[in-house]
Amino acid sequence: MKLFTCKQIAGIDQLTMKLEPVLSIDLMERASFQIADWVIKNINHDWQIYLFAGPGNNGGDALAVARMLAWSNLKCTVYRIDFGRELKGDPVINWQRLEEQNQVILRKIDSEDSIPEIPVDAIVIDGLFGSGLNKPLDGLAKEIVKQINRSGATIISIDIPSGLFGEDNSKNDLSAIIKADHTLTFQFPKLSFLFPENCEFVGDWTVLPIGLHPNAIEQTETPYHFLTKKFISGKIKPREKFSHKGTFGHALLIAGSYGKMGASVLASQACLRSGVGLLTSHVPQSGYEIIQNSVPEAMTSIDPSETVFSEVPDISRYSAIGIGPGLDKKQETQQALKALLQAKPSKLVIDADALNILSENQDWYDLLPENAILTPHPKEFERLAGASFNSFERLQKQLQFSAKYKVIVVCKGAHSCITLPDGKVFFNSTGNPGMATGGSGDVLTGIILGLLAQNYSAEDATLIGVYLHGMAGDLAATEIGEYSLIAGDLISHLGKAFLQLE
Numbered sequence: 001m002k003l004f005t006c007k008q009i010a011g012i013d014q015l016t017m018k019l020e021p022v023l024s025i026d027l028m029e030r031a032s033f034q035i036a037d038w039v040i041k042n043i044n045h046d047w048q049i050y051l052f053a054g055p056g057n058n059g060g061d062a063l064a065v066a067r068m069l070a071w072s073n074l075k076c077t078v079y080r081i082d083f084g085r086e087l088k089g090d091p092v093i094n095w096q097r098l099e100e101q102n103q104v105i106l107r108k109i110d111s112e113d114s115i116p117e118i119p120v121d122a123i124v125i126d127g128l129f130g131s132g133l134n135k136p137l138d139g140l141a142k143e144i145v146k147q148i149n150r151s152g153a154t155i156i157s158i159d160i161p162s163g164l165f166g167e168d169n170s171k172n173d174l175s176a177i178i179k180a181d182h183t184l185t186f187q188f189p190k191l192s193f194l195f196p197e198n199c200e201f202v203g204d205w206t207v208l209p210i211g212l213h214p215n216a217i218e219q220t221e222t223p224y225h226f227l228t229k230k231f232i233s234g235k236i237k238p239r240e241k242f243s244h245k246g247t248f249g250h251a252l253l254i255a256g257s258y259g260k261m262g263a264s265v266l267a268s269q270a271c272l273r274s275g276v277g278l279l280t281s282h283v284p285q286s287g288y289e290i291i292q293n294s295v296p297e298a299m300t301s302i303d304p305s306e307t308v309f310s311e312v313p314d315i316s317r318y319s320a321i322g323i324g325p326g327l328d329k330k331q332e333t334q335q336a337l338k339a340l341l342q343a344k345p346s347k348l349v350i351d352a353d354a355l356n357i358l359s360e361n362q363d364w365y366d367l368l369p370e371n372a373i374l375t376p377h378p379k380e381f382e383r384l385a386g387a388s389f390n391s392f393e394r395l396q397k398q399l400q401f402s403a404k405y406k407v408i409v410v411c412k413g414a415h416s417c418i419t420l421p422d423g424k425v426f427f428n429s430t431g432n433p434g435m436a437t438g439g440s441g442d443v444l445t446g447i448i449l450g451l452l453a454q455n456y457s458a459e460d461a462t463l464i465g466v467y468l469h470g471m472a473g474d475l476a477a478t479e480i481g482e483y484s485l486i487a488g489d490l491i492s493h494l495g496k497a498f499l500q501l502e
């Protein structure tokens with residue numbers, strides 16, 4: 001699914017009106033109906049509803065929603081913010097329709113004294129500001145936001161929490177943003193919803209389709225995408241009847257050191273469960289029995305060192321290489337990593353300690369082969385590319401890094417963010433907090449390696465791998481919950497995840 005900036009969404013609105021064609025007031029009615037329908041289905045009808053309407057179309061939506069909720073006999077009071085300016089356009093029509101309907105109490109807020117006290121068992125519907133916000137909220141609007149946030153009431157935001165920008169909130173006043181429990185957003189999640197620091201404002205979010213025109217969406221170019229099941233399913237290649245293990249490639253995994261062999265075991269198992277034909281796990285001597293016992297399906301390549309990775313094996317036999325989980329950062333390992341990069345493997349996924357070694361040797365970045373896949377978590381990315389003030393800034397750094405070194409970067413987290421050298425950005429839609437557990441990243445490395453070895457392109461291996469990893473986590477969580485989820489559960493649910501994508 002494409003993701004757009006608020007400005008682009010306004011353009012898609014306009015195009016929809018022209019192409020469908022539909023009047024703006026009717027599009028507003030359609031959007032508002034979706035909100036009202038959700039509210040009617042999801043809230044306790046005995047509760048008082050406080051609707052807050054701002055001066056623009058977001059306020060217009062709130063006014064229409066109030067009328068629709070009153071049809072269902074919900075108890076509504078509308079508070080319209082009055083800056084002393086005339087209402088314009090569709091909000092005026094919806095104000096008049098409300099007055100004519102005469103079933104909703106109408107109030108204006110024109111000073112701090114007229115901001116209502118909101119009981120804790122009320123529902124607040126926040127239609128103060130939407131995607132047309134042009135500067136941080138201040139004055140009366142900020143006071144209303146603070147009062148709503150203080151109330152403890154259940155807050156439902158229309159389209160976007162009032163005060164939050166759809167993209168960059170670096171210069172926003174964080175004390176002037178609604179902290180919604182639910183955000184009901186029109187057609188597309190906004191980019192800022194996907195950044196962890198905005199979770200306290202956005203709450204749970206739901207996308208409500210409002211029938212924006214497919215051609216308008218198609219015509220509007222964007223680098224931003226949200227991964228969907230349909231998109232990923234379309235990338236999975238069926239396994240042909242006459243295939244054999246050679247068809248699915250031979251992966252080399254360089255992982256594990258004395259005391260950290262679990263990383264090698266997990267990544268190896270995940271790689272095998274991702275459909276690879278053959279896997280060779282390169283381990284130090286002390287890891288030999290461990291890997292043979294834990295992953296009998298894997299072949300082994302034994303390092304001369306007793307404890308760490310110290311020497312690159314002959315890489316010519318392998319279709320793809322994964323390196324990093326559990327490696328440690330010993331001097332000999334650092335030099336061996338450098339030698340591997342100098343050998344220019346054509347398909348490479350780099351994780352964990354291999355990334356940490358790289359960040360301590362930044363002059364090696366130029367050795368990174370084109371389309372290498374780097375899978376840092378935010379801390380590892382910070383070591384690679386420097387600290388960022390927030391996720392939006394980090395995304396800009398990530399894009400620069402991908403473009404400069406021609407590599408794919410996966411910044412792992414809720415909605416893991418993937419950047420490609422050509423500037424495209426993909427946010428993942430699968431996964432849950434149960435996956436924030438040791439070894440989860442090793443599993444991802446194994447999955448991506450397995451897909452790479454099967455000759456998926458670096459881009460596809462990354463997108464499929466990230467999506468599958470999260471999906472396996474979601475399937476595991478439905479069975480055992482998020483608390484007890486461990487990395488091994490991701491591996492045991494990979495098969496079911498693949499089945500869902502067929």
Ligand SMILES: NC(=O)C1=CN([C@@H]2O[C@H](COP(=O)(O)OP(=O)(O)OC[C@H]3O[C@@H](n4cnc5c(N)ncnc54)[C@H](O)[C@@H]3O)[C@@H](O)[C@H]2O)[C@H](O)CC1
Pocket residue numbers: 009010013027028031054055056057058059060061128129130131132133134135136137138141158159160186187210212
């Ligand atoms: N996306 C869709 O397909 C549809 C969206 N709808 C709704 O429309 C809003 C966007 O409406 P818009 O009128 O452009 O913007 P706002 O309502 O957010 O507010 C604009 C209004 O407020 C003034 N303003 C902006 N920033 C501030 C500020 N910091 N302080 C004070 N005043 C401010 C600005 O000058 C304008 O007057 C979208 O979110 C949806 O809710 C349609 O209803 C249906 C289609």
Ligand SMILES: [K+]
Pocket residue numbers: 058126127128129130157158159160161162
């Ligand atoms: K809003």
